[in-house]
Amino acid sequence: MVDFAETPLDRYLRFARRSMFLLLIVALTLGSLGIGFAFRPDDPMLLSASRMIPIVIAILGAGLAGFARRSGLRVGSSESETALRDEWRQTILARAFRVAFLILVIVQVPLAFCFTSLPVLRALLAMAVSTITIAVVTFAGTYLVLDRN
Amino acid sequence: MGGELKNTLKVQRAVKDLTQADLAERARVTRKSVNAIETGRMVPSIVLALRLAGALEVPVETLFRLEEDGLGEKATVEESRDSTGQS
Numbered sequence: 749m750v751d752f753a754e755t756p757l758d759r760y761l762r763f764a765r766r767s768m769f770l771l772l773i774v775a776l777t778l779g780s781l782g783i784g785f786a787f788r789p790d791d792p793m794l795l796s797a798s799r800m801i802p803i804v805i806a807i808l809g810a811g812l813a814g815f816a817r818r819s820g821l822r823v824g825s826s827e828s829e830t831a832l833r834d835e836w837r838q839t840i841l842a843r844a845f846r847v848a849f850l851i852l853v854i855v856q857v858p859l860a861f862c863f864t865s866l867p868v869l870r871a872l873l874a875m876a877v878s879t880i881t882i883a884v885v886t887f888a889g890t891y892l893v894l895d896r897n
Numbered sequence: 898m899g900g901e902l903k904n905t906l907k908v909q910r911a912v913k914d915l916t917q918a919d920l921a922e923r924a925r926v927t928r929k930s931v932n933a934i935e936t937g938r939m940v941p942s943i944v945l946a947l948r949l950a951g952a953l954e955v956p957v958e959t960l961f962r963l964e965e966d967g968l969g970e971k972a973t974v975e976e977s978r979d980s981t982g983q984s
Binding site: 761831834835837 | 926927930941
């Protein structure tokens with residue numbers, strides 16, 4: 749097994765990957781809650797879960813910030829600049845955007861059929877939430893898959 | 898208009914006895930970028946190509962070449978004819 753010494757740049761890339769994973773989890777959670785509300789607006793379990801969401805996001809964000817502090821990552825450092833301007837990162841971001849856009853266009857009609865049983869306002873809410881969720885999840889998921897090597 | 902970009906990054910790296918991480922550090926990119934270029938998954942920009950060539954101390958033409966259906970071969974034959982003075 750080859751042992752690579754971890755450079756500050758590697759740590760920054762790991763941080764970026766974790767942030768994207770966090771975005772994926774938060775988008776999935778919020779999306780599920782939003783769609784849940786559209787179908788069952790008075791569900792007590794959903795209501796209590798929605799109260800917990802800001803706390804969970806704050807804990808996850810604090811965890812990520814703690815990781816950045818422990819790793820000695822600073823905004824504006826040469827490593828962060830290198831990572832941000834890295835061409836492979838730009839390429840996979842562009843690919844992830846394209847995939848997310850394509851999926852978003854394709855799922856619009858099937859999604860509309862999913863919400864035909866709902867009243868107009870709630871169907872609109874469900875469409876909006878599901879569209880945003882699918883876009884963010886597809887984008888973050890594609891990025892993570894392409895960035896795995 | 899097509900053509901595939903071929904590179905000799907791996908060979909040049911081996912000549913200089915550099916790892917992907919070493920080359921990435923010299924060229925101020927990530928190791929993933931070097932790996933993606935080396936395996937042909939990404940076509941670098943002119944700036945990055947020049948930076949990699951500079952880091953490996955070779956001309957950019959040594960590092961990258963465009964392979965088009967027979968065109969590369971034709972160009973090489975014509976160049977060698979010119980240099981030997983054949984018509």
